Amino acid sequence: MNPGPDGVEDLLRELAPQVLAALVRRYGQFHLCEDASQEALLAAAQTWPRQLPENPRGWLITVASRRLMDQVRSENARRTREELIAVATPAAELIAPPADASPADDDDSLALLFGCCHPDLSASSQIALTLRAVGGLTTAQIAAAFGVPEATMAQRISRARATVSGAGFDVTLPTGTERTERLRAVLQVLYLIFSEGYTASVGDELTVPSLSVEAIRLTRWLHRLLPADGEVTGLLALMLLTDARRAARTLADGSLVPLADQDRDRWDQAQIAEGITLVSAVLPRGNVGPYQLQAAIAAVHDEAATMAGTDWPQILGLYELLELTTAANPFTTLNRAVAVAMVHGPQAGLEILAELGGDKRMERHHRLLATRAHLRELAGDGPAAAADYLEAARRTTSLPERRYLARQAARLTGSLG
Amino acid sequence: MKYLMMIYGNQEKWASMPADEWTEAIGRQDAFNRKYAGTGELLGAYGLADAVQARLVRREDGQPAVTDGPYLETKEYMASFYLLDCENEERALAIAADMPFADVEPVELWPILHEAKTDL
Numbered sequence: 001m002n003p004g005p006d007g008v009e010d011l012l013r014e015l016a017p018q019v020l021a022a023l024v025r026r027y028g029q030f031h032l033c034e035d036a037s038q039e040a041l042l043a044a045a046q047t048w049p050r051q052l053p054e055n056p057r058g059w060l061i062t063v064a065s066r067r068l069m070d071q072v073r074s075e076n077a078r079r080t081r082e083e084l085i086a087v088a089t090p091a092a093e094l095i096a097p098p099a100d101a102s103p104a105d106d107d108d109s110l111a112l113l114f115g116c117c118h119p120d121l122s123a124s125s126q127i128a129l130t131l132r133a134v135g136g137l138t139t140a141q142i143a144a145a146f147g148v149p150e151a152t153m154a155q156r157i158s159r160a161r162a163t164v165s166g167a168g169f170d171v172t173l174p175t176g177t178e179r180t181e182r183l184r185a186v187l188q189v190l191y192l193i194f195s196e197g198y199t200a201s202v203g204d205e206l207t208v209p210s211l212s213v214e215a216i217r218l219t220r221w222l223h224r225l226l227p228a229d230g231e232v233t234g235l236l237a238l239m240l241l242t243d244a245r246r247a248a249r250t251l252a253d254g255s256l257v258p259l260a261d262q263d264r265d266r267w268d269q270a271q272i273a274e275g276i277t278l279v280s281a282v283l284p285r286g287n288v289g290p291y292q293l294q295a296a297i298a299a300v301h302d303e304a305a306t307m308a309g310t311d312w313p314q315i316l317g318l319y320e321l322l323e324l325t326t327a328a329n330p331f332t333t334l335n336r337a338v339a340v341a342m343v344h345g346p347q348a349g350l351e352i353l354a355e356l357g358g359d360k361r362m363e364r365h366h367r368l369l370a371t372r373a374h375l376r377e378l379a380g381d382g383p384a385a386a387a388d389y390l391e392a393a394r395r396t397t398s399l400p401e402r403r404y405l406a407r408q409a410a411r412l413t414g415s416l417g
Numbered sequence: 418m419k420y421l422m423m424i425y426g427n428q429e430k431w432a433s434m435p436a437d438e439w440t441e442a443i444g445r446q447d448a449f450n451r452k453y454a455g456t457g458e459l460l461g462a463y464g465l466a467d468a469v470q471a472r473l474v475r476r477e478d479g480q481p482a483v484t485d486g487p488y489l490e491t492k493e494y495m496a497s498f499y500l501l502d503c504e505n506e507e508r509a510l511a512i513a514a515d516m517p518f519a520d521v522e523p524v525e526l527w528p529i530l531h532e533a534k535t536d537l
Contacts, residue, residue: 124457124504147419147531148460148502156457254532397418399530 008048011056012041013217016136019060021108023068030115030169031161032071033064034133040064041136106225107173109134113222115169117186125160126189127196132157135214145211146196183226187235187291190219194239212243230282234292237282240275241298244268256404260307272302293322312342330362334371346378366395370405377412386412419460419529420509422499424518427492428467445517453501453512460500468494500529 019040023033040063044056053059116130131137131145143153174182194215219236226232248262257263279295282288297318304310316339323332333356341349353372357363373388386409393405434442453459471486471494487494503509506528513524 122504146502148457152454152457152460152502155455159455159457397528397530399532402530 008045008052011048012044013136015057015060016041017109017112017134018057018105019064020133021112022061022105023064024112024115024169025108025171026065027068028169028171030165031158032068034161036064036068036071038132038138039067108171110222110225111171111173113186114174114182115164117182117189118164118167119182119185120163120167121160123189123192125156125163126185127193128153128156129160129164130189130218131193131211131214135218137214183229183231186222187231190215190222191235191239191291193218194243212239212246215239216243230285230287231289231291233278233282234289234295237275237278237295238291238298240271240278241295241302244271244275244302250400254400256400258404259301264305267302272299275299275302288321288325290322290326293318293325297322310342312339315339316343330356330359330365331367334367337375338371341375341378346375349375350379364391364395366392366401366405369395373405373408382412418503418505418509419531420501420503421527421529422501422509422513422516423495423525423527424497424516424522425493425525426496426522427494430493431496442517449515449517458501458503458508458512460502462497462499464497465495 016037020033020037023037024030027033037060040060043063044060048056113130113134116133117126121129128142128146131142132139137145139154139157140150142157143150146153173179194212196211216236216239219232219239223229223232223236244267245259245262247268248264248266249257251257275295276299279292279299282292283296297315300311300315300318316336319332319336319339323329323336326332333352337349337352337356340352350372353368353375356368362368369388369392373385373392376388377385389405389409389412393402393409396402396405431439450459450462454462468487469485473484473486473488475482475484501509501512503512509526513519513526516524518524
């Protein structure tokens with residue numbers, strides 16, 4: 001059987017977390033296991049396109065275990081560690097590993113994901129480690145996706161592994177409130193990966209993996225493992241419903257197209273349908289979390305044929321619920337201000353923004369200035385809107401956003417002059 | 418978030434420093450560079466040659482036309498620059514404040530524009 005390089009890559013990325021999780025469960029020593037499983041994946045990438053083994057997962061675990069032992073032998077404290085490994089290895093498993101992943105393997109993979117999103121790690125370390133250990137991306141691919149040198153990314157991953165190993169990698173899943181907390185961190189990491197991919201457009205798509213596609217793949221996988229969790233479902237729906245607009249968000253020259261001006265024929269209807277099905281299934285269950293609410297808002301936007309035809313009262317209601325049920329977040333308030341403006345007129349929206357302006361973090365923030373510019377323009381105050389657009393353009397660090405905001409300012413001053 | 422961090426100086430200022438202090442200062446800067454390369458936040462650290470070596474290059478009739486620089490006539494010039502990639506501005510400010518020279522000379526910090534765009 002000759003699966004070709006693409007088929008092999010997909011298969012390897014699917015198996016990567018299972019193999020690493022199996023190794024960690026067996027041997028502990030996260031950083032050594034991670035090295036060994038990466039080496040096994042590389043070996044597979046070279047040989048499998050010619051000949052796929054009968055039991056790919058077993059092949060990887062066997063090869064990775066051998067590499068692990070080679071590594072351990074070459075270390076100083078080899079005698080003790082070899083003994084540990086020999087004791088920990090059920091010989092039968094190494095020779096004939098199970099053909100299919102069992103529920104225990106699912107738990108292992110989940111524990112691996114929880115470990116990569118360990119609270120001792122910074123967000124960027126959690127992201128890098130998750131992409132490598134669970135996503136099966138190479139260090140070079142992750143470095144390219146974030147636009148940093150490979151050596152820098154290698155250093156981050158190495159430190160993250162050391163932190164996770166030092167904290168004692170937990171192969172059992174947390175329970176109760178700890179589980180809820182840790183799962184929240186996992187969802188946050190997946191959402192950050194998605195947002196990074198959704199926004200970044202650097203590099204060559206052939207070599208730089210799309211992080212939003214990767215985030216959707218990982219969240220889909222998590223949803224398969226935890227189908228009853230409303231927030232996992234909500235996050236998957238939110239990603240699908242947001243990503244569905246990707247083709248319409250930018251022009252060929254890279255310039256931004258705001259929601260109001262997007263060509264809605266270019267939205268991905270299959271993805272919208274899947275997202276709506278997912279979110280519609282969980283909302284009636286009650287106890288609705290922030291990802292479900294944001295998915296519901298995205299769904300209302302996606303269902304509208306035009307900006308004017310959008311069900312703004314419903315969006316406003318959802319933002320009010322989001323603000324009531326989650327910790328205070330000025331960006332949620334910003335979004336609510338826009339919805340208020342669409343329902344009750346721009347002046348009502350501007351009043352909410354005036355309250356936000358008292359917040360030190362927000363008063364000079366480009367998002368607040370850009371939103372105020374938009375509402376001031378709706379209210380008919382062109383000069384003030386232009387000034388806000390210009391100030392927002394100076395305060396963003398995103399190049400496409402700066403160009404967009406500067407163009408808005410020029411449009412207004414041009415029409416005035 | 419990527420940042421450009423810069424320190425400034427001039428020949429007189431560097432020349433006024435005793436040799437042993439100079440060696441010690443370089444040692445502290447090397448230690449800083451190692452520390453933040455180790456955290457995966459320092460992408461690169463570069464010291465610049467003296468301002469007398471700066472050139473201004475234009476193209477005239479398709480040919481390079483070179484004159485002595487620098488572009489701006491100032492008392493102090495950029496002495497070294499550092500590329501950072503860190504979580505947020507607070508973190509960049511903390512790293513800048515940890516620069517060995519930061520207790521005597523200010524460190525200039527600029528955000529670098531990136532291609533990411535947020536949902537407007």
